[in-house]
Amino acid sequence: MVLICLFGNIAGPLSASDLSSSWGVSGAYSETAAEKAYPNCEAVPCEQFDIAFEVTYCGEVQLPIRHCLLANHGVRVEDLTRVLSHPQALAQCENTLTTLRVIREAVDNTAGAAQFVALHKLKDTTDVASLGAARVYDMNVLAQDIQDDADNITRFLMLAREPVIPGTDRPFKVDPTKNSRLK
Structure with missing residues (x-):
């Protein structure tokens, strides 16, 4: 399963006025994934998928899910x-x-x-x-840890307003400079 996180403080902030806030709430796994990938980011919830696909893909993070x-x-x-x-x-x-x-x-x-x-x-x-x-x-x-599978992992896509060039400290499966728009 692939879920989407939007990050605001990467190459141009997204604000709450840009997106509706009911798709994700504080304490969500996507928020944890955002903090893991970019500790100083602002995770912005998104109610509609079409808005999410207007931003740039900049990577992914895998997060162990511990229910x-x-x-x-x-x-x-x-x-x-x-x-x-x-x-x-x-x-x-x-x-x-x-x-x-x-x-x-x-x-x-x-x-x-x-x-x-x-x-x-x-x-x-x-x-x-x-x-x-x-x-x-x-x-x-x-x-x-009530999940049936102890190795339960979810992949989260990382999206930003503008392209983000990955550093050498983060492995990415897809080069965001070659696949900058999801649309």
């Missing part, structure tokens, strides 16, 4: 009746979720699920998301 079972403080595993997360995350945690016997509900992204559960103070609902989402939304981590 966690998150809930509001005071919620116990025995209290759970349903779980929210991205469909891919739900599928990647099939063994754990089957054991819990919870109803699965698919949402747009893992961090969005955490945000929803925390905001609504749900007491019977858990979500599958990252440790970062647990920190951002002040959630309790009921279990860590």
